[in-house]
Amino acid sequence: xxxxxxxxxxxxxxxxxxxxxxxxxxxxxxxxxxxxxxxxxxxxxxxxxxxxxxxxxxxxxxxxxxxxxxxxxxxxxxxxxxxxxxxxxxxxxxxxxxxxxxxxxxxxxxxxxxxx
Amino acid sequence: xxxxxxxxxxxxxxxxxxxxxxxxxxxxxxxxxxxxxxxxxxxxxxxxxxxxxxxxxxxxxxxxxxxxxxxxxxxxxxxxxxxxxxxxxxxxxxxxxxxxxxxxxxxxxxxxx
Numbered sequence: 001x002x003x004x005x006x007x008x009x010x011x012x013x014x015x016x017x018x019x020x021x022x023x024x025x026x027x028x029x030x031x032x033x034x035x036x037x038x039x040x041x042x043x044x045x046x047x048x049x050x051x052x053x054x055x056x057x058x059x060x061x062x063x064x065x066x067x068x069x070x071x072x073x074x075x076x077x078x079x080x081x082x083x084x085x086x087x088x089x090x091x092x093x094x095x096x097x098x099x100x101x102x103x104x105x106x107x108x109x110x111x112x113x114x115x116x
Numbered sequence: 117x118x119x120x121x122x123x124x125x126x127x128x129x130x131x132x133x134x135x136x137x138x139x140x141x142x143x144x145x146x147x148x149x150x151x152x153x154x155x156x157x158x159x160x161x162x163x164x165x166x167x168x169x170x171x172x173x174x175x176x177x178x179x180x181x182x183x184x185x186x187x188x189x190x191x192x193x194x195x196x197x198x199x200x201x202x203x204x205x206x207x208x209x210x211x212x213x214x215x216x217x218x219x220x221x222x223x224x225x226x227x228x229x
Binding site: 034038044046049092106108 | 120156157158159161206208217218219220221222223225
């Protein structure tokens with residue numbers, strides 16, 4: 001069985017400072033991992049994905065994430081926060097089979113607040 | 117062109133009514149989904165359709181029924197609406213069986229009065 005834990009329900013940072021959103025997972029297989037962003041009143045948009053290639057993954061809008069198998073983590077980072085980054089962020093694990101919903105498991109989300 | 121489109125975007129209705137939400141994807145994907153997002157932003161899978169066959173049906177009341185006329189469309193019909201059905205419903209699609217990402221629609225906000 002697979003699971004995803006987003007360690008912070010809310011994160012608040014000042015504009016221009018680094019962002020760190022934490023995600024830990026458990027999986028019986030070699031998983032694929034995703035980060036999605038949801039802006040207010042919008043659908044979910046893919047930020048980046050890891051699918052067993054390079055462990056450091058670069059995404060859109062300056063975000064990146066590093067897959068660390070030994071720590072079972074896939075934390076999302078950005079060097080400098082922008083006001084437009086304020087949104088809900090979801091970490092997702094996929095085993096391709098097994099688990100629920102065709103192997104996809106969503107974290108409960110982290111609400112990112114950007115202080116001016 | 118919008119990859120995954122759903123209509124209507126907003127829906128306000130009375131308890132006991134029946135309503136439908138439509139979803140279409142033009143990505144050529146094999147699998148389509150319906151998710152429910154509650155007020156705490158938690159996403160719950162409701163249904164998954166692969167090539168017009170229901171392959172997952174989570175613990176959703178039978179008042180909810182997905183209908184797929186073809187693999188590009190997955191509509192959600194809800195009978196006898198209840199207050200607890202108020203939520204945002206998202207349609208999504210992806211390639212079947214792989215590790216590809218989900219593509220989401222913009223959501224349909226349902227409010228039951």
